[in-house]
Amino acid sequence: MRYYLLTLGCPKNVVDSEGMAHLLGQAGHIPIETPEDADVLIVNTCGFIGPAKDESIAALRELGEIKRNGQLLIAAGCLVQRDNGELMRDVPQIDAVLSTRRWYEIVDLIGRLRNQSYGDIPDDGWVNPIDLSLPRQAMGASAYLKIADGCSAPCSFCTIPGIKGPWRSKPVEQVVREARQLVEQNVLEIVLIAQDTTAYGYDRGERDALALLIDRIVEAVPELPWLRVMYAYPGRVTPRLVETMARHPQVCHYIDIPLQHGHRDVLRRMKRPSDWVAKETIRRLREAMPDIAIRTGFIVGFPGETEEEFQGLLDFIEEMRFDKVGVFTYCQEPDTPAGLMPH
Numbered sequence: 001m002r003y004y005l006l007t008l009g010c011p012k013n014v015v016d017s018e019g020m021a022h023l024l025g026q027a028g029h030i031p032i033e034t035p036e037d038a039d040v041l042i043v044n045t046c047g048f049i050g051p052a053k054d055e056s057i058a059a060l061r062e063l064g065e066i067k068r069n070g071q072l073l074i075a076a077g078c079l080v081q082r083d084n085g086e087l088m089r090d091v092p093q094i095d096a097v098l099s100t101r102r103w104y105e106i107v108d109l110i111g112r113l114r115n116q117s118y119g120d121i122p123d124d125g126w127v128n129p130i131d132l133s134l135p136r137q138a139m140g141a142s143a144y145l146k147i148a149d150g151c152s153a154p155c156s157f158c159t160i161p162g163i164k165g166p167w168r169s170k171p172v173e174q175v176v177r178e179a180r181q182l183v184e185q186n187v188l189e190i191v192l193i194a195q196d197t198t199a200y201g202y203d204r205g206e207r208d209a210l211a212l213l214i215d216r217i218v219e220a221v222p223e224l225p226w227l228r229v230m231y232a233y234p235g236r237v238t239p240r241l242v243e244t245m246a247r248h249p250q251v252c253h254y255i256d257i258p259l260q261h262g263h264r265d266v267l268r269r270m271k272r273p274s275d276w277v278a279k280e281t282i283r284r285l286r287e288a289m290p291d292i293a294i295r296t297g298f299i300v301g302f303p304g305e306t307e308e309e310f311q312g313l314l315d316f317i318e319e320m321r322f323d324k325v326g327v328f329t330y331c332q333e334p335d336t337p338a339g340l341m342p343h
Contacts, residue, residue, distance in 0.1 A: 001110070002030045004038035006063075008056050009046025011193050011230070013077055015146040017044045018139060020076075020106045027107045035063055040072045040110055044103075047079030048159060049331040057090055064093030072096070072113050076103055081163045100164060142189040143182045147175050147213065151195035152202075153233070154271045155260075156337040157299065157330065160195055167196075167203040172213055176220045189226040189252075190217075197229055198236035211244040218248050230256040234278040237285065246288040253292040255285065260299050262316025263309040269341070270302065275316060282320055297326040303341035305330075 003024055007017040020042070021031060035041055041063045045056035056079045067073055076098040079087060088094055096113055098106060150164040179190055192213075194200065201209025210229075217227060227250050234257055245251045257278070261267050264274050285292050298313060317325060333339045 001028075001039040002032045002037060003040040003042060004032055004035040005042045005044065006035075006059060007044045008059060009044070009048065009052060009078065011144040011191070012146055012149070012195070013044050013046060014139075015144050015193070016077070016100070016103045018143075020044070020103055021139075023104065023107050029107075029110075036066060036068075038071065040074065041067065042074045042076060042106070045075055045077035045079035047077070047082040047163060049333060051331065053079055053083070057087070060087075060091040060094065064091050067093050072110065074098060074106075074109065074113075076100075076106070078163050082159065138182050138185040138187050141187060142191065143185075143187045144191045144193050145175065145178055145182065146170070146194060147192050147197060147200050147210075148194035148203075152199070153196060156269065156271045156341075157302070157333065157339075159333050159336060162335060164195065167199055169200050169203050169209070172209075172216055175213060176216055179217050179221050179224065183221050183224050188224075189228060190224060191228045191230055193230050196231060196233045196236070198232045198238075198241065208238055208240045211238070211241040214241075214244050214248065214251060218250055222250075224250055226250060226252050228252040228254055232257045233273075234259060234281045235273045237281045239284065242284050242288045253289045254295070255292065256295045257281065258297045260297070261302065261309075261313055262298070262320075263312035266302055266305055266309050266313075269304060270299075270338070279320070293323040295324040295326075296322050297328060299328050299330050301330040303330070303332075303338055303343040 005017055005021060007013050024031070029040070032038055043056065043060050043063065045060070046052040047056065060073070060075055063073055072095045073093050074096050075087060075091070075094050078100055080097040081100045087097065096109055098109055148167060148169040150166050150168050151158070151160045152166045153161070182190055198210055200213060201207070214227065217224070227248070229245065229251070232255055237257070245253070259278050260270055260272050262275055267274055282294060285294065300310065300313070332343055
């Protein structure tokens with residue numbers, strides 16, 4: 001059968017979609033780029049914040065409107081995990097849903113739908129797909145490698161812990177095996193990702209596990225030209241991690257650290273590390289790697305943010321001289337502590 005796969009949201013979703021693509025290919029299904037000609041329509045959704053949820057619903061509705069008799073429409077990903085019943089009501093053309101922890105059952109789900117014996121595979125248990133050693137179908141010269149899933153950070157604005165569950169780190173050898181498979185598919189750059197890459201191994205009681213993982217990847221796959229680290233957490237960028245990044249020529253002098261704000265009072269309401277923690281982290285990185293590029297992101301309009309606090313953010317950005325900055329308007333999410341704050 002021919003399938004059309006649309007991926008929305010973050011790089012973590014890209015990794016899951018590549019896993020689905022590999023499994024579908026193994027089962028003989030053929031990817032195509034025109035939904036009108038597909039037998040199966042799959043949308044890997046994002047439900048992190050309101051606009052992402054709206055985009056996912058709009059995409060599903062658009063496909064639902066062109067869906068013909070005999071076509072299957074499957075919704076997968078975070079929005080399914082978050083709003084399963086509501087999603088089915090909003091888009092009645094959906095034939096089945098597949099939660100974030102069950103994406104690897106995509107082939108089984110299609111088979112059951114064809115036999116008219118199964119309607120969906122929701123999250124009916126604590127299944128951990130990162131324990132499974134599943135190959136990926138790389139989509140280009142650069143590929144994301146998800147080293148962990150879930151999050152246990154207490155950020156007051158974030159829905160991810162409720163959607164993805166707590167931290168769950170992949171075993172080191174599994175990560176190394178995936179890195180080797182990607183290089184065998186002619187991938188030139190591997191980007192390590194997770195909700196928080198610097199929390200890698202925390203669920204196993206390990207510290208500095210990310211530094212050790214980088215050592216292991218470089219040792220096991222020396223032909224890999226570039227290794228990049230994204231989604232670090234201020235305060236968890238340890239001296240050993242910085243030293244490891246600086247020591248290996250393959251590791252790009254680049255890091256993405258979402259700081260969320262630059263004023264300590266806003267950061268306190270966000271339940272994020274203070275501004276001095278961020279400053280010390282950045283100082284340490286630049287001292288070891290003077291040419292490092294640092295990207296970050298900030299939220300504006302957080303509940304209670306004053307003009308003084310906003311100006312504090314601007315001053316912080318000017319002081320720290322980031323190489324790239326993403327700025328996002330706060331989205332009120334009702335199932336978070338920040339969603340209950342006056343806004």
